[in-house]
Amino acid sequence: MTLVNTVCRLAARPVGMPKIEDWQIGDEPTGTPDDGEFLVQVEYLSVDPAMRTWMNAGRSYVPPVEIGEVMRAGGIGRVIDSRHRDFAVGDEVFGTFGVQRYALSDGRDVSAVDTTLAPAPVHLGALGISGLTAYFGLLDVGRPRPGQTVVISGAAGSVGSIAGQIARINGCRVIGIAGGADKCRWLVDELGFDAAIDYREGDLRRQLKTHAPNGIDVFFDNVGGAVLEAALSRLARGARVVICGAISQYNADGELRGPANYMQLLVARASMTGFVIFDYADRYAQGVAQLADWLRSGELRSREQVIHGDVGDFPEVLLSLFGGGNTGKLVLALEQH
Amino acid sequence: MTLVNTVCRLAARPVGMPKIEDWQIGDEPTGTPDDGEFLVQVEYLSVDPAMRTWMNAGRSYVPPVEIGEVMRAGGIGRVIDSRHRDFAVGDEVFGTFGVQRYALSDGRDVSAVDTTLAPAPVHLGALGISGLTAYFGLLDVGRPRPGQTVVISGAAGSVGSIAGQIARINGCRVIGIAGGADKCRWLVDELGFDAAIDYREGDLRRQLKTHAPNGIDVFFDNVGGAVLEAALSRLARGARVVICGAISQYNADGELRGPANYMQLLVARASMTGFVIFDYADRYAQGVAQLADWLRSGELRSREQVIHGDVGDFPEVLLSLFGGGNTGKLVLALEQH
Numbered sequence: 001m002t003l004v005n006t007v008c009r010l011a012a013r014p015v016g017m018p019k020i021e022d023w024q025i026g027d028e029p030t031g032t033p034d035d036g037e038f039l040v041q042v043e044y045l046s047v048d049p050a051m052r053t054w055m056n057a058g059r060s061y062v063p064p065v066e067i068g069e070v071m072r073a074g075g076i077g078r079v080i081d082s083r084h085r086d087f088a089v090g091d092e093v094f095g096t097f098g099v100q101r102y103a104l105s106d107g108r109d110v111s112a113v114d115t116t117l118a119p120a121p122v123h124l125g126a127l128g129i130s131g132l133t134a135y136f137g138l139l140d141v142g143r144p145r146p147g148q149t150v151v152i153s154g155a156a157g158s159v160g161s162i163a164g165q166i167a168r169i170n171g172c173r174v175i176g177i178a179g180g181a182d183k184c185r186w187l188v189d190e191l192g193f194d195a196a197i198d199y200r201e202g203d204l205r206r207q208l209k210t211h212a213p214n215g216i217d218v219f220f221d222n223v224g225g226a227v228l229e230a231a232l233s234r235l236a237r238g239a240r241v242v243i244c245g246a247i248s249q250y251n252a253d254g255e256l257r258g259p260a261n262y263m264q265l266l267v268a269r270a271s272m273t274g275f276v277i278f279d280y281a282d283r284y285a286q287g288v289a290q291l292a293d294w295l296r297s298g299e300l301r302s303r304e305q306v307i308h309g310d311v312g313d314f315p316e317v318l319l320s321l322f323g324g325g326n327t328g329k330l331v332l333a334l335e336q337h
Numbered sequence: 338m339t340l341v342n343t344v345c346r347l348a349a350r351p352v353g354m355p356k357i358e359d360w361q362i363g364d365e366p367t368g369t370p371d372d373g374e375f376l377v378q379v380e381y382l383s384v385d386p387a388m389r390t391w392m393n394a395g396r397s398y399v400p401p402v403e404i405g406e407v408m409r410a411g412g413i414g415r416v417i418d419s420r421h422r423d424f425a426v427g428d429e430v431f432g433t434f435g436v437q438r439y440a441l442s443d444g445r446d447v448s449a450v451d452t453t454l455a456p457a458p459v460h461l462g463a464l465g466i467s468g469l470t471a472y473f474g475l476l477d478v479g480r481p482r483p484g485q486t487v488v489i490s491g492a493a494g495s496v497g498s499i500a501g502q503i504a505r506i507n508g509c510r511v512i513g514i515a516g517g518a519d520k521c522r523w524l525v526d527e528l529g530f531d532a533a534i535d536y537r538e539g540d541l542r543r544q545l546k547t548h549a550p551n552g553i554d555v556f557f558d559n560v561g562g563a564v565l566e567a568a569l570s571r572l573a574r575g576a577r578v579v580i581c582g583a584i585s586q587y588n589a590d591g592e593l594r595g596p597a598n599y600m601q602l603l604v605a606r607a608s609m610t611g612f613v614i615f616d617y618a619d620r621y622a623q624g625v626a627q628l629a630d631w632l633r634s635g636e637l638r639s640r641e642q643v644i645h646g647d648v649g650d651f652p653e654v655l656l657s658l659f660g661g662g663n664t665g666k667l668v669l670a671l672e673q674h
Contacts, residue, residue: 266611
C-alpha cells in the first residue's frame with residue numbers, strides 16, 4: 001500500500017490575519033505504521049478559532065505549532081492499517097491528527113467514536129471538545145444558579161451555542177451576543193435563548209442593560225475586546241466571568257486590547273477565570289454522557305456547518321471563521337478519493 | 338460654643354492628575370448637634386490613593402463625591418459635644434468624617450478607638466481599613482498556602498506593606514514590588530520580605546522570573562498597568578490575582594490601560610478577583626484582634642507617615658501619594674488650634 005499524503009504545514013508565523021501563504025500544502029509519501037502504531041485516513045477536521053493562537057510563538061496553553069510542522073487539528077478518521085493492539089482496521093477514531101489526509105498515531109489521546117450514537121461531525125461539536133468546553137466551562141467555572149442571568153458571547157459559535165443551551169437547561173435566563181439578525185433569530189427561535197443581541201446593531205451596553213436589567217451573573221466570553229468591556233460594565237454583584245476565548249483579539253496586529261474597565265471586577269466583587277478543557281480529561285466521559293442524553297431528549301440542539309473539500313481548502317475555511325459567517329460547529333469534511 | 342469649621346469641598350471633577358483648584362477650602366460656621374447627633378473635632382485624616390477614584394463620576398464601589406460636597410475621608414477625632422446616647426464628650430472615634438475640622442455625625446458607621454492599644458494613626462493604618470483590606474484581601478480572596486509564592490505590588494504602601502507581612506506570617510515566600518531602593522531595603526530588612534523588586538530599575542518581567550522561578554501563586558495588586566501585565570505573564574498554574582487597587586491608572590487622562598495579556602488567566606487556569614473591604618464589616622473585629630496580636634508580638638510592623646498640617650494642606654498631601662514618595666500609611670494630622 002503506497003499512499004500519497006496531502007499535508008498542510010505551517011510556513012510562516014502570521015502577523016495579524018493569516019494569509020494563505022502562511023501555510024504550505026503539498027504531497028508527501030505516507031508513512032507506514034511501526035509496531036505500536038496505526039494509520040488513520042482523516043475524514044473530518046475540526047476548525048476552531050483557537051487554531052489561530054496555535055500559530056503564534058510564545059507561552060500558551062499548548063506549545064506553538066512550529067514552522068514546518070503539520071498544522072495541528074483535531075479530527076475524526078478511520079484506521080486503515082494497524083500494528084497497535086487497541087486499534088483495528090475499520091475503527092472510527094478521534095485524535096489530534098493534524099491537517100493532512102493520512103496520519104500515523106501511537107494511540108496517545110486517541111479515542112473511539114461511536115457513529116451509531118451520532119454522525120461524526122457531532123462528535124467534533126456537541127459531543128466533542130466544543131461541547132465539553134461549553135459544559136465544564138459554564139457549569140464548573142461559571143457555576144450558574146437557576147434564575148440567574150447568563151450572557152454568552154460568540155453565542156452562535158460551536159461552544160457558545162452549546163453553553164447557552166446548557167444554561168437554559170439549568171434554569172437560567174440566557175442572553176446571547178452574536179453578529180447578524182439570522183444568528184440572533186436562530187438563538188432565540190431554535191435554541192431557546194431568552195434574548196439575543198446583535199453586537200453590530202446599536203449600543204451593546206444599552207442592549208445589555210435592557211436584557212439584563214439586574215446585571216449579569218455569569219458572562220461566558222469567547223470574544224474579548226469591546227464585547228468583554230461591555231459585559232464588565234454590567235456585572236451583577238459576585239458575578240463570574242468565564243474566559244473561554246477571545247476571537248476578536250486573535251488577529252490583532254498591534255497591541256492587544258485588555259479590558260480597560262477591569263476594575264469593574266472590584267466594583268462588582270466579581271471574578272474572571274480562565275480554564276483549559278484538557279484539565280477535565282478524566283471527566284470527559286461524564287460530560288459526553290450528559291450531553292448525549294440532552295441531545296437524545298431534544299433539550300439540546302447541535303448544528304454543524306460541514307464544508308466538503310480537500311486539505312488545500314483548510315486555510316480558507318479557517319479564515320472564514322474570522323469573518324463571522326459561520327453558525328455552529330465548523331467542520332471540514334475531506335473528500336475521499 | 339461657636340466654632341469656625343474649615344472645610345475642603347470638591348470644586349471640580351479632575352481630568353488626569355488633580356489640581357489644587359479641584360478643591361475649594363473655606364471657613365464655615367460649625368453646626369450644632371441635634372438630638373441623636375454629636376460633634377467631632379477631627380484630629381487625623383486617612384489619606385489614600387482610592388480617594389482619587391471617589392472624585393470621578395460614574396459607577397464605582399461607593400457613590401462619587403458630588404461637586405460641592407465635603408471631600409470624603411476616613412478620620413479619627415474626639416467628641417466635643419453630644420446629644421447621642423452612645424457617644425460622650427471625650428470619646429475618641431473613627432468614622433468617615435470628611436476633610437474638615439469639625440464633623441457632625443449621627444453615629445452611623447462610627448466606632449470607638451482604643452488609643453491605649455496603639456496611637457491613633459495606627460488605627461487608620463495597620464489596625465484600620467488599610468490593615469483590614471490587607472488581611473481579608475490576602476487571606477480570603479488570595480487564599481495563599483504555606484510555601485507558595487506571593488507577590489505584592491505597591492508593597493511599600495499602607496495596604497501592601499501589611500499584606501506582604503501577613504503572607505510571610507502565613508509561611509509564604511513574599512516578593513514586594515516598589516519604587517526605589519530605600520523602599521525595597523525597608524521591605525526586606527525591616528519587614529522580612531524574601532525579596533523586593535524596584536520596578537524603576539531594569540526589566541520587571543525578568544526580575545519576577547528571577548525571584549519567582551516557579552511562578553506567582555498569589556498576586557496582590559495595588560498598581561495595575563504594566564505591573565499587572567508583568568505579573569500575569571508569570572502566573573503559576575491555578576494562581577489567584579487579587580484586585581485591590583490600580584494606582585497607576587487613577588490619574589490616566591486618556592483611555593485606561595487594561596491588562597493586554599489577560600488571556601494568561603486561561604493559560605495559567607488562574608482567576609482575577611475584585612473585592613471591597615466594606616463587605617467584611619461583620620468580621621472587622623476578628624481581623625483587628627488578629628492584627629493587634631501580631632503587632633504586639635512584633636511579627637507585624639506598622640509604619641505611619643504623619644504629616645502635620647491643616648485642612649488646606651489636604652490636596653497637596655493627597656497628590657504626594659501619586660509621586661511615589663510615601664512609605665507606609667499616610668496620615669494628615671490636623672494641628673489643633
